[in-house]
Amino acid sequence: MNIILLGPPGAGKGTQSARLVERHGMRQLSTGDMLRAAVKAQTPVGLKAKAVMDRGELVSDEIVSELIDAELAAMPAGQGAIFDGYPRTATQAEMLDALLEKHGRALDRVIELAVDEDALVDRITGRFTCARCGAGYHDRYRQPRQAGVCDECGSTEFKRRPDDNEETVRTRMQEYRAKTAPILPGYEARGIVRRVDGMASIDAVTAAIDAILA
Numbered sequence: 001m002n003i004i005l006l007g008p009p010g011a012g013k014g015t016q017s018a019r020l021v022e023r024h025g026m027r028q029l030s031t032g033d034m035l036r037a038a039v040k041a042q043t044p045v046g047l048k049a050k051a052v053m054d055r056g057e058l059v060s061d062e063i064v065s066e067l068i069d070a071e072l073a074a075m076p077a078g079q080g081a082i083f084d085g086y087p088r089t090a091t092q093a094e095m096l097d098a099l100l101e102k103h104g105r106a107l108d109r110v111i112e113l114a115v116d117e118d119a120l121v122d123r124i125t126g127r128f129t130c131a132r133c134g135a136g137y138h139d140r141y142r143q144p145r146q147a148g149v150c151d152e153c154g155s156t157e158f159k160r161r162p163d164d165n166e167e168t169v170r171t172r173m174q175e176y177r178a179k180t181a182p183i184l185p186g187y188e189a190r191g192i193v194r195r196v197d198g199m200a201s202i203d204a205v206t207a208a209i210d211a212i213l214a
């Protein structure tokens with residue numbers, strides 16, 4: 001299956017993608033992760049994207065679509081794809097259709113994580129990850145079992161995203177409302193959108209997504 005996880009910043013796209021990878025052997029295609037890797041490696045794309053991401057604005061449609069194209073080209077035909085954070089504009093939605101056709105794939109579902117925006121600022125500004133293995137934590141909702149030590153790999157180094165501050169999160173939400181939410185009706189017209197309550201517990205959201213994909 002090829003699915004899009006759609007929702008504003010902090011809706012749980014990354015959290016649920018990781019679980020789909022683990023449970024169903026699908027591949028997570030997160031343009032945010034790809035861009036952060038490019039920023040870290042100081043590639044030409046990364047150098048261009050950094051300031052835009054730090055402001056919470058959207059990187060160009062061409063750049064992100066090229067990243068997705070390269071990932072799809074490298075994937076085995078039988079492996080399902082989870083589009084996490086892509087598409088984010090009407091142009092990207094059109095580009096994705098073309099890319100899926102090019103790579104002999106079809107879009108099966110768009111899963112919308114419906115959330116209360118006020119709760120998202122709290123979710124995002126409290127988020128941190130293990131600097132070594134990337135395991136996700138939260139100041140209030142998911143602290144490591146032993147303070148300062150990653151549950152998964154034992155590392156004592158953690159990091160926070162530079163765009164996870166309140167001002168940038170507000171801009172990211174505005175971008176979502178203005179440019180991303182308007183792509184939903186087009187998918188609704190195709191009958192492939194399923195809505196999930198993203199304010200439920202992480203396990204309940206996973207169960208709802210599993211039921212949709214069954």
Ligand code: AP5
Pocket residue numbers: 007008009010011012013014015016031032033035052053054056057058059060061064084085086087088092123124126127128136137138141142163172198199200201202205
């Ligand atoms: P990106 O990395 O895609 O960020 P985002 O869309 O803002 O989404 P997040 O990663 O912040 O949130 P998420 O929905 O994955 O939530 P998570 O699971 O972590 O993009 C970053 C930037 O890159 C953009 O601003 C833009 O500049 C650029 N970019 C990326 N893609 C682009 C594109 N296609 N076009 C143009 N520019 C692009 O969850 C958040 C927190 O909540 C975690 O702590 C988690 O543990 C917790 N949590 C999750 N679910 C629940 C739950 N059900 N209950 C309680 N807590 C929960």
